[in-house]
Amino acid sequence: MEINDTTGKEIVIDIKELYKSFGDNHVLRGVNLEVDRGENVVVLGRSGTGKSVLIKIICGLLTQDEGSVIVLGEDVKNLRARELEALRLKVGFSFQMSALYDSMTVKENIAFPLMRNFKHLTKAEVKKRVDEVLDAVSLIKSRDQYPAELSGGQKKRIGIARTLVLRPEIMLYDEPTAGLDPISSIEINNLINSIKKEFGVSSIIITHDLVCAKVTGDRLVMMFDGVVQKQGTFGEVFDSNDERIKSFYEYNFT
Amino acid sequence: MEIATTKKEKYYLSKGIDGFFISASKTFRFVFNYFIELFRPPYEFGEIVKQCYKVGCDSLPLISLTGFIIGIVFTKQSRPSLSDFGATSWLPSLIGIAVFRALAPLVTALICAGKVGSSIGAELGAMKVTEQIEAMDVSASKPYKYLVFTRVTACVFMMPLLMLYTSFVALLGSYINVQTNEHTSLATFIANAFDKINFLDLKASVIKAVVFGFTIGMVACYKGFTTTRGTEGVGKAANAAVVTAMYLIFIEELMIVQIVGWFR
Secondary structure (H helix, E strand, O other): OOEOOOOOOEEEEEEEEEEEEEOOEEEEEEEEEEEEOOOEEEEEEOOOOOHHHHHHHHOOOOOOOEEEEEEOOEEHHHOOHHHHHHHHOOEEEEOOOOOOOOOOOHHHHHHHHHHHHOOOOOHHHHHHHHHHHHHHOOOHHHOOOOHHHOOHHHHHHHHHHHHHOOOOOEEEEEOOOOOOOHHHHHHHHHHHHHHHHHHOOEEEEEEOOHHHHHHHOOEEEEEEOOEEEEEEOHHHHHOOOOHHHHHHHHHHHO | OOOOOOHHHHHHHHHHHHHHHHHHHHHHHHHHHHHHHHOOOOOOHHHHHHHHHHHHHHHHHHHHHHHHHHHHHHHHHHHHHHHHOOOHHHHHHHHHHHHHHHHHHHHHHHHHHHHHHHHHHHHHHHHHHOOHHHHHHHOOOOHHHHHHHHHHHHHHHHHHHHHHHHHHHHHHHHHHHHHHHHOOOHHHHHHHHHHOOOHHHHHHHHHHHHHHHHHHHHHHHHHHHOOOOHHHHHHHHHHHHHHHHHHHHHHHHHHHHHHHHHHO
8 A cells, every 4th residue: 555655654545636427517527635544534515516426436336437546555446346345345334314224123234244244253243243333332222223213313323333343444424414413413423533543444524514524534625616625634724715615614603 | 200410419319329228238237147146156045035925925915816806707707608609618628728828927927016026116216215225335245136136036936836826726716616607526627627738838837937027026126226316216116117027027928928839
């Protein structure tokens, strides 16, 4: 894997000149982004600027039109099916609407990817790992509940637990606090930070919630019209004369 | 036919043609994947058994009722024509041929297309629009193998069994009607009903049932997997799963009857 010249850390995600269009809608227009090992990068921007498309390309759910996406040293576009599956075990994806399997209980939801990918694990080992991550998201009591019986915040945490159970090196969060009340949002923000500390994962957090960005982000990346407009710490990004960045900040806090 | 002249028309025409070929290639790959998975163990036996149970249980009450009524009604409607020639004793063999060769596979398939096809289409469609299928994909959980392969295999396995069951229930209905009117014994009825049925008939019916089962499962899964536009899309997927499968079943019925005719 490449080393970042500035920080001296390993680069786990390296995106260069990324373009993606859907018909006549040019969503990404030359995005460049690097994520270091153990770093939380928050990608901010208005709806429709291609933030979710960006992380879907990173995990191979979508394919770019041009540019390269190197994840953990692998060029995602050129991977064969089995290689992509192996990479996906190292990249967790937390969906905006949680995407829990509604016909399964919480414990079955979490055990599902484990049992599909590690068939050699015994039932006791699976149970242990499920309980470990449920404990990490503080929802051990909900293990026998169905997704329909959970609140929005609980669903998000279970969704995160389901990706954590595979012990990923990278986490991709798609709008982790969208649709949540302020207290649930704070819980999710704290969870993202504790995952970084406890599991040592690198993360990309897609959001337009500035509180989430400030609390969880080591570095912020501001996107407008499919390109990275500005990046840096929270202070660096919002200490700007750019009208669009200023109005984005003001709308969030007024 | 008017030929597209303006640039805009030409653009939309070429876009339409491209779209057709892209969609055809996607469909082909989706179907072809099944045969690749067929030779790629491990298989989800637990899930296949669960789906077999669902396919069977979903359709059994409706199939029982329909098969029974078809047996009675077909016998009742055929009697006057045969009685004009004093040939009511041919009723059992007429019913036997009609049920085994055509009615049982077709009726079973149409009922399953409605009951099982819509259920699979709606279930997978709902999973698609709530990103559950993508969630399986990103966790390397092989959604095609888990969701599509198991359901299509269950339909392929269960359809011949359900078809034989429909035949049995239809003959039972027919027997009750024949026994009431002609006082024929069960042994005579069975002997006459199976007299004109040969192994080719049974083989052709089982092949038909397998093909229909594959069609119902595959169409429903494809429609579910390609669902777009939220809950409205789920409804459309369920509907399209039934309608498309029914069209294909009739076309396949015609083709198989034609092919079997060459061997008869």
